[in-house]
Amino acid sequence: MSGINYTMIPLFVALPLTVSFLIMLLGNRVRWISDMLCTVVALALCLLSFYAVGVASGSGPLVYRMGGWLPPAGICLVLDSLSVFMLVIVNVITLIVTIYAINYMEQYTAKSKFYALFLLMLAGMNGVIVTGDMFNLFVFLEIGSIASYGLVAFGTEEEELEASFKYMIMGSIAGLFILLGIGLLYSYTSTLNMADMALVVSEKSGSKLIGFVSVLFLVGFGLKGALFPFHWWLPDAHPSAPAPISAMLSGLLIKALGVYALIRVFFSVLGATAFLPVAMVLGTMSMVIGVFLAVGQWDFKRLLAYHSISQVGYIMLGIGLGTPLGILGGLFHLFNHSMFKSLLFLNSGAVDYATGSRNLKELGGLRERMPVSASTSMVASMSIAGLPPFNGFWSKLIIIIACVDAGHPVYAAWAVVASIMTLASFMKVQKYVFFGELKEKFNAIKEVPFAMQFSMVFLAAICFLGGLLLVPAVSGDFLQSAADTVANGTEYAKMVFQSLQ
Amino acid sequence: MTYFLCMIIFAIGLYAVVAKRNMIKIIIGIMVMEYALNMLFVLFGYRQGGRSPILEKAQTITNIVDPLPQALILTAIVIGLATTALMVALAVRIYEKYGTFDITKIRKLRG
Numbered sequence: 063m064s065g066i067n068y069t070m071i072p073l074f075v076a077l078p079l080t081v082s083f084l085i086m087l088l089g090n091r092v093r094w095i096s097d098m099l100c101t102v103v104a105l106a107l108c109l110l111s112f113y114a115v116g117v118a119s120g121s122g123p124l125v126y127r128m129g130g131w132l133p134p135a136g137i138c139l140v141l142d143s144l145s146v147f148m149l150v151i152v153n154v155i156t157l158i159v160t161i162y163a164i165n166y167m168e169q170y171t172a173k174s175k176f177y178a179l180f181l182l183m184l185a186g187m188n189g190v191i192v193t194g195d196m197f198n199l200f201v202f203l204e205i206g207s208i209a210s211y212g213l214v215a216f217g218t219e220e221e222e223l224e225a226s227f228k229y230m231i232m233g234s235i236a237g238l239f240i241l242l243g244i245g246l247l248y249s250y251t252s253t254l255n256m257a258d259m260a261l262v263v264s265e266k267s268g269s270k271l272i273g274f275v276s277v278l279f280l281v282g283f284g285l286k287g288a289l290f291p292f293h294w295w296l297p298d299a300h301p302s303a304p305a306p307i308s309a310m311l312s313g314l315l316i317k318a319l320g321v322y323a324l325i326r327v328f329f330s331v332l333g334a335t336a337f338l339p340v341a342m343v344l345g346t347m348s349m350v351i352g353v354f355l356a357v358g359q360w361d362f363k364r365l366l367a368y369h370s371i372s373q374v375g376y377i378m379l380g381i382g383l384g385t386p387l388g389i390l391g392g393l394f395h396l397f398n399h400s401m402f403k404s405l406l407f408l409n410s411g412a413v414d415y416a417t418g419s420r421n422l423k424e425l426g427g428l429r430e431r432m433p434v435s436a437s438t439s440m441v442a443s444m445s446i447a448g449l450p451p452f453n454g455f456w457s458k459l460i461i462i463i464a465c466v467d468a469g470h471p472v473y474a475a476w477a478v479v480a481s482i483m484t485l486a487s488f489m490k491v492q493k494y495v496f497f498g499e500l501k502e503k504f505n506a507i508k509e510v511p512f513a514m515q516f517s518m519v520f521l522a523a524i525c526f527l528g529g530l531l532l533v534p535a536v537s538g539d540f541l542q543s544a545a546d547t548v549a550n551g552t553e554y555a556k557m558v559f560q561s562l563q
Numbered sequence: 564m565t566y567f568l569c570m571i572i573f574a575i576g577l578y579a580v581v582a583k584r585n586m587i588k589i590i591i592g593i594m595v596m597e598y599a600l601n602m603l604f605v606l607f608g609y610r611q612g613g614r615s616p617i618l619e620k621a622q623t624i625t626n627i628v629d630p631l632p633q634a635l636i637l638t639a640i641v642i643g644l645a646t647t648a649l650m651v652a653l654a655v656r657i658y659e660k661y662g663t664f665d666i667t668k669i670r671k672l673r674g
Binding site: 197200201204208211212215218219220223224226227230231234235237238241242245248249254 | 573577580586589593596597600603604607631632635638639642645646649650653654656657660661669670
């Protein structure tokens with residue numbers, strides 16, 4: 063194997079981290095440089111993640127030894143097909159959001175600080191995804207979280223500060239629970255490397271400690287991922303951030319820090335099957351409760367935030383089934399949700415940018431004035447509600463089929479109910495925002511600038527074509543192999559040690 | 564036994580976060596939880612009668628404490644510092660806007 067493949071892995075963390083500090087230094091002196099640097103980094107990481115798809119599918123997981131120390135003593139970064147899958151999602155959305163933010167963030171002062179925090183958050187998420195070490199996971203988790211606390215409070219208005227404080231308290235508690243879990247696992251296995259830990263745990267089976275640690279991780283990652291009953295910080299925190307950040311938080315952060323970390327720890331390290339029914343129950347409850355709370359909302363972004371809870375429920379339901387088809391559906395829904403939820407938040411940002419309001423009752427008839435935003439949000443709404451041929455339909459269909467297949471028709475029924483409620487609440491959004499009569503005070507509004515339109519259209523195209531990922535020729539190296547990695551569980555350890563030799 | 568003491572301190576911190584209404588007390592609660600965890604980590608590495616893990620070539624030492632948890636909590640302390648600093652900064656900004664530290668009065672966001 064060529065050397066470049068290994069050295070690529072740390073770039074996913076190092077590049078955004080370096081540029082983030084560079085922007086901090088230079089951003090205030092030269093105005094255009096932060097825009098340019100951030101876009102270049104996002105583009106480079108996006109291309110790199112596409113390159114990684116090809117590399118990782120060929121040869122099993124790639125392992126990079128930090129500082130040349132051999133794991134389990136040294137820290138390693140692991141790039142397997144699940145990591146690659148997440149990396150592609152994270153970096154594609156980041157690129158699109160960056161392009162969107164160039165215009166959108168003109169409304170705020172201190173744009174360079176925004177970019178610095180933005181890249182720091184990206185570094186944290188990429189770090190969580192590629193790391194192969196438990197404590198490193200915690201460190202990157204906190205890097206990503208701390209940057210996101212700052213970004214939620216970016217407007218420094220009363221609501222934003224309050225939401226950020228709430229979010230930060232919850233995030234800190236989640237981090238401490240995860241740290242406690244890691245500490246107990248370390249004292250049990252005497253190692254921090256994930257692959258090594260998986261081996262030790264599978265050898266010493268049948269300890270009560272694993273159960274306790276599982277609960278700690280479920281609380282910790284559940285809080286980060288806004289799983290019911292740990293969801294209530296999310297509807298405050300996500301709408302308070304600027305729109306591009308809402309898109310990042312809802313589309314990526316809760317998945318990279320919550321769902322991905324949960325999958326990685328439970329499937330690859332602990333191999334805990336006892337956790338699966340719990341994940342299904344919690345997933346179904348988040349799914350239903352999230353959507354019921356969403357229907358009554360009148361704030362555009364708050365409504366979307368409640369839907370994030372509901373959609374994370376779908377993902378957890380799919381993953382919790384534990385069957386290959388269920389995991390495939392869950393991961394596919396994760397991909398789709400990142401796309402359409404980011405798009406919806408960008409739409410709400412566009413509406414906010416043009417009209418200065420996100421109250422559904424004040425808006426109306428924007429279809430005539432903002433055709434691009436209106437049609438892209440139509441695509442996203444149909445996607446999230448699960449109408450064919452958009453991507454949301456296919457992943458929900460797989461999850462429901464997998465539920466019935468595994469002998470859980472009740473869960474399947476709840477998934478259908480939640481989907482119908484989702485449709486209802488997005489019909490409300492479309493009716494109040496884009497259809498109906500144009501209010502007089504909005505007669506003068508214009509469509510948003512080109513860069514914002516471009517990112518929305520791009521995401522809408524992905525929503526439209528996303529269903530193609532199910533075609534085996536397209537998904538073989540990407541979606542299917544990621545689902546296989548999850549389904550294989552603790553095979554992860556063997557594969558990592560194999561590729562070290 | 565001492566492990567349980569750490570757990571009790573952790574629980575006291577959690578109680579402060581959940582039950583107190585003053586923002587500063589909540590922040591202190593989080594710090595208490597952090598310190599309980601740091602102590603727990605050091606205890607994980609402790610060996611009865613162990614000495615510090617500094618080796619010389621000629622020496623053979625049988626009983627040393629585990630240095631790894633100490634390295635870990637150094638990192639954890641730095642992270643805790645960052646979180647605490649940010650939390651206090653936010654608390655100050657909130658006080659400027661609302662004129663109170665009482666979280667039951669800071670309620671602009673409705674459920």
